[in-house]
């Protein structure tokens with residue numbers, strides 16, 4: 001699954017271009033840089049893969065989400081609906097722009113559900129930070145009417161879903177702004193990096209300024225121009241962008257290979273009684289970085305993971321393995337523990353975070369076991385993995401005695 005699976009000469013060449021000039025900064029130094037602009041080229045590749053009108057690279061997926069929220073107009077005191085199943089960064093980003101997270105239920109898509117969103121809507125709801133999880137996507141046909149009807153600001157955290165689409169549109173392009181992560185574990189990596197996308201020129205310009213101390217980057221000489229807004233430093237370096245560029249160009253091919261392996265693996269596993277799969281609202285748009293298997297209940301999933309550990313099969317249940325993706329492992333967030341003080345503490349929390357009722361999310365995550373799909377697997381490796389998985393599941397669900 002990760003971009004780090006395919007890594008070599010092309011990455012070295014791109015990095016060497018930058019090393020040859022010594023210009024590691026994405027702006028200025030026109031004379032010395034020998035026309036090498038890796039951040040711009042990285043952004044161009046992201047636009048090619050996604051079809052976005054604007055793309056802006058930043059230092060991480062996390063800073064991309066912060067920037068996306070701010071550029072979409074979300075700030076202090078705004079209530080933003082978030083899922084309880086995501087990498088914690090989505091919730092941290094909401095907190096760090098001064099907004100108030102409101103947790104809503106996910107469903108078998110592993111993403112926020114329309115029913116879950118409707119249940120927590122209040123007149124104070126300003127937006128949704130919709131997270132497309134595990135390489136798949138949320139059910140946009142059900143979610144978009146709610147966004148429109150209630151005039152909400154939609155920001156998509158597609159940190160795990162770069163290259164995924166829903167009915168022909170890339171995830172990240174349904175809302176005002178969207179973002180992708182290029183950390184070491186994602187389908188394409190820059191080492192560290194993130195990219196924000198939007199079709200909205202105003203949001204793009206705000207994002208561009210926000211992520212570089214408010215500079216407007218008009219003209220050639222960064223530093224001497226205007227500062228329309230207050231910003232901060234979320235810039236990407238040319239070295240990271242150089243790697244991100246190569247890795248991004250490779251994504252369509254990686255997705256094809258992932259899908260081939262995932263299809264075979266799921267076909268083989270569907271023969272085993274008791275195994276079903278998470279819902280993918282548009283299977284044709286799946287980046288296929290994960291196969292998400294659902295067991296009949298939480299106890300069965302735990303017992304199967306125990307069997308996996310004995311058999312050396314790498315499958316994880318987010319409930320029992322501390323991967324920091326489900327709210328049951330977020331005591332520090334629920335208790336709002338920080339080094340200082342968050343806006344939500346001063347302004348008042350919209351929910352009692354320590355006593356949230358999210359039975360549907362618990363049920364789904366408790367039953368879920370995910371496998372990272374590797375694009376480099378051979379057919380033999382997929383068949384052997386399927387056999388090992390099925391054997392572990394059968395041991396639990398059909399006890400021999």
Ligand SMILES: *Cc1c(COP(=O)(O)O)cnc(C)c1O
Nearest residue numbers: 060061062087089159160181183
């Ligand atoms: C990885 C991830 C992030 C954070 O990205 P970084 O590049 O590691 O900062 C944010 N949201 C989701 C859903 C992610 O999976």
